[in-house]
Amino acid sequence: MSAELAQYLATGLTVGAVYALVALGFSIVYNASGVINFAQGEFVMIGGMSAVSIAASGLPLAAAIPLAVAATTLAGLALEKLAVEPARGAPVVTLIIITIGASIFLRGLATIVWDKKLHALPPFTGDRPIEFLGATVVPQSLWVIGATAVIVVALWWFFGRTRRGKAMLATSHNRLAAALVGINVRHVLALAFALAAALGALAGILTAPITLTSYDIGVMLGLKGFAAAILGGLGSGPGAVAGGLLLGVLESLSAGYVSSAYKDVIAFVILLAVLFVRPGGLAGVAAAERV
Amino acid sequence: MPLRDRLATPRIGGLAALAAVVAVGPLLLPNSYFYDVAILAALNAIVCVGLNLLIGYAGQISLGHAGFFGLGAYGSAILASTFGWPPLAAMAVAVAAVAALAYLIGRPILRLRGHYLAMATLGFGIIISLVVTNEDRLTGGPDGFTVVPLTAFGFALQGERAWYWVVGVLLVAAVWLALNLIDSPTGRALRALHGSEVAAEVAGVDAARHKVLVFAISAVFAAVAGGLNAYYAGFITPSKVSFLHSIELVTMVVFGGMASTFGAVFGAAVLTALPQLLTVFKDYEMVVLGAVMMSTMIFMPKGLVPTLAALVGGGKGRAGVPAAERRPGAPGAAAEPRG
Numbered sequence: 367m368s369a370e371l372a373q374y375l376a377t378g379l380t381v382g383a384v385y386a387l388v389a390l391g392f393s394i395v396y397n398a399s400g401v402i403n404f405a406q407g408e409f410v411m412i413g414g415m416s417a418v419s420i421a422a423s424g425l426p427l428a429a430a431i432p433l434a435v436a437a438t439t440l441a442g443l444a445l446e447k448l449a450v451e452p453a454r455g456a457p458v459v460t461l462i463i464i465t466i467g468a469s470i471f472l473r474g475l476a477t478i479v480w481d482k483k484l485h486a487l488p489p490f491t492g493d494r495p496i497e498f499l500g501a502t503v504v505p506q507s508l509w510v511i512g513a514t515a516v517i518v519v520a521l522w523w524f525f526g527r528t529r530r531g532k533a534m535l536a537t538s539h540n541r542l543a544a545a546l547v548g549i550n551v552r553h554v555l556a557l558a559f560a561l562a563a564a565l566g567a568l569a570g571i572l573t574a575p576i577t578l579t580s581y582d583i584g585v586m587l588g589l590k591g592f593a594a595a596i597l598g599g600l601g602s603g604p605g606a607v608a609g610g611l612l613l614g615v616l617e618s619l620s621a622g623y624v625s626s627a628y629k630d631v632i633a634f635v636i637l638l639a640v641l642f643v644r645p646g647g648l649a650g651v652a653a654a655e656r657v
Numbered sequence: 658m659p660l661r662d663r664l665a666t667p668r669i670g671g672l673a674a675l676a677a678v679v680a681v682g683p684l685l686l687p688n689s690y691f692y693d694v695a696i697l698a699a700l701n702a703i704v705c706v707g708l709n710l711l712i713g714y715a716g717q718i719s720l721g722h723a724g725f726f727g728l729g730a731y732g733s734a735i736l737a738s739t740f741g742w743p744p745l746a747a748m749a750v751a752v753a754a755v756a757a758l759a760y761l762i763g764r765p766i767l768r769l770r771g772h773y774l775a776m777a778t779l780g781f782g783i784i785i786s787l788v789v790t791n792e793d794r795l796t797g798g799p800d801g802f803t804v805v806p807l808t809a810f811g812f813a814l815q816g817e818r819a820w821y822w823v824v825g826v827l828l829v830a831a832v833w834l835a836l837n838l839i840d841s842p843t844g845r846a847l848r849a850l851h852g853s854e855v856a857a858e859v860a861g862v863d864a865a866r867h868k869v870l871v872f873a874i875s876a877v878f879a880a881v882a883g884g885l886n887a888y889y890a891g892f893i894t895p896s897k898v899s900f901l902h903s904i905e906l907v908t909m910v911v912f913g914g915m916a917s918t919f920g921a922v923f924g925a926a927v928l929t930a931l932p933q934l935l936t937v938f939k940d941y942e943m944v945v946l947g948a949v950m951m952s953t954m955i956f957m958p959k960g961l962v963p964t965l966a967a968l969v970g971g972g973k974g975r976a977g978v979p980a981a982e983r984r985p986g987a988p989g990a991a992a993e994p995r996g
Contacts, residue, residue, distance in 0.1 A: 402772050449951050456958035458771075459718060463911045466904055467950030474943025589779070589900065596776040627791045634780040634787075641777050642765045 382614020388591025407588020413567025442563025707878025
């Protein structure tokens with residue numbers, strides 16, 4: 367493998383891991399509620415920004431990170447209780463507009479609580495680059511990829527092995543049947559938003575030392591996460607992870623070999639091409655339509 | 658039909674009311690700043706009337722209509738300013754090109770459903786927006802592009818007052834076209850496939866053809882408004898092509914009320930004026946805008962006009978009002994049946 371290619375792959379996997387975390391948030395909320403939460407990107411922003419401000423107040427990173435994740439999770443729960451729950455049963459487009467309103471609200475709030483400047487979080491373990499297969503990797507990249515791997519395994523365990531996770535899966539398959547066997551489906555909805563917010567916050571914190579963070583970072587990350595979730599197949603966990611990594615690597619390769627100005631164009635052209643061939647995404651089964 | 662009932666229909670009464678509002682507008686607009694807001698609102702309304710045919714009637718979402726708006730704007734601007742074409746001919750060619758493009762991509766894109774369709778149209782819009790931003794030799798890139806004024810038959814159309822009348826008349830014409838389409842066999846076919854695509858096909862409606870047709874029509878409305886906007890403002894930037902502008906347009910349609918043509922006009926007017934009003938909140942502008950959007954959609958999930966109409970009419974539809982105008986809260990465009 368040439369050093370050039372290794373470098374592009376390393377960059378792509380780092381970015382892709384972040385997309386994967388955001389895409390997982392989209393899929394979890396979609397499974398629980400059928401809603402695409404356009405405020406998902408704002409969780410990434412809140413996570414990164416609150417970690418920066420907590421760390422700036424003098425607390426060590428090891429304390430700032432869990433506090434920032436907790437704060438973002440509370441924001442996710444508040445969004446669910448105050449904006450999504452009251453609108454239950456509304457048309458899906460209405461719910462989409464509500465989450466878009468929420469994302470504008472949260473972005474506005476961020477400019478008041480914080481500011482419009484770019485902020486950096488210190489790297490977790492120094493910034494001395496590491497040579498690996500000819501590629502130069504900053505330690506923070508390894509943190510991003512490693513933490514994402516741990517989170518994916520944890521989620522796999524949660525959804526496959528715990529009662530609560532299985533209850534969430536059951537609710538996504540059939541809400542009424544899940545309620546009939548005694549699953550509290552409203553609880554599941556709240557849990558889904560909390561989980562999605564926590565995943566977004568982690569993505570924002572992990573990437574803040576590399577890409578910096580600001581009040582409007584969530585717009586593009588939210589879009590890319592949505593694209594990754596669709597690419598993999600909406601609602602599929604493995605699909606979201608694969609879609610995220612694939613999108614990250616595609617972007618990095620097109621930036622390296624074709625044109626960095628056109629990396630997003632190429633990523634979206636490939637996304638459209640995949641959808642034209644497989645209308646349900648890579649892992650998706652074309653859903654049967656009810657007449 | 659007696660005159661009284663005729664006036665209660667959207668096609669006669671509604672159109673007359675809209676024309677009256679446009680006609681008395683100048684009495685209520687104190688200076689050119691207010692004219693400017695009114696013109697921008699009317700241009701947005703033209704896009705929304707077309708987009709509402711797609712979202713509200715055919716039940717297909719598009720998160721990429723700013724792309725068509727932008728292609729209409731940049732196409733007209735580049736042909737007229739860089740290549741020196743007569744502005745009206747430039748706009749006609751740009752709009753025809755947008756119609757052809759929409760027709761071409763409509764077929765594969767509209768095979769997708771629900772959120773996949775949302776993503777595909779969004780991706781399409783972003784591709785156009787990135788190309789416009791990156792091809793700076795042709796489009797001026799992020800710095801924007803200066804556009805020649807609209808000249809035709811030896812006259813140059815300049816000044817807010819002149820533009821107000823042109824855009825106002827075009828808005829009335831756009832609404833008239835849309836209302837006619839809705840009441841035509843094509844309009845009934847669209848509503849049928851919104852209800853159930855399979856049932857519509859069983860009844861002999863060519864679903865794919867109708868979806869592509871209304872997609873192209875809505876793209877043409879957007880491109881015309883885009884071209885006009887370029888000539889009116891004399892300057893365009895990629896922000897008019899951006900993802901956020903696409904979202905704004907969809908928000909206007911849903912905010913005003915889906916499957917209600919006058920709802921789309923009202924939504925465009927309110928959401929164009931609102932950010933101007935909210936500037937008094939200064940730093941809190943975004944927070945207030947987001948809160949207004951959320952609370953309106955939570956408490957009026959069907960949108961402003963249908964909800965207010967139901968309040969005024971005591972929830973009962975009046976005689977002579979077509980069923981679609983009475984039943985505006987049709988299921989969401991991106992609605993997918995879920996267990």
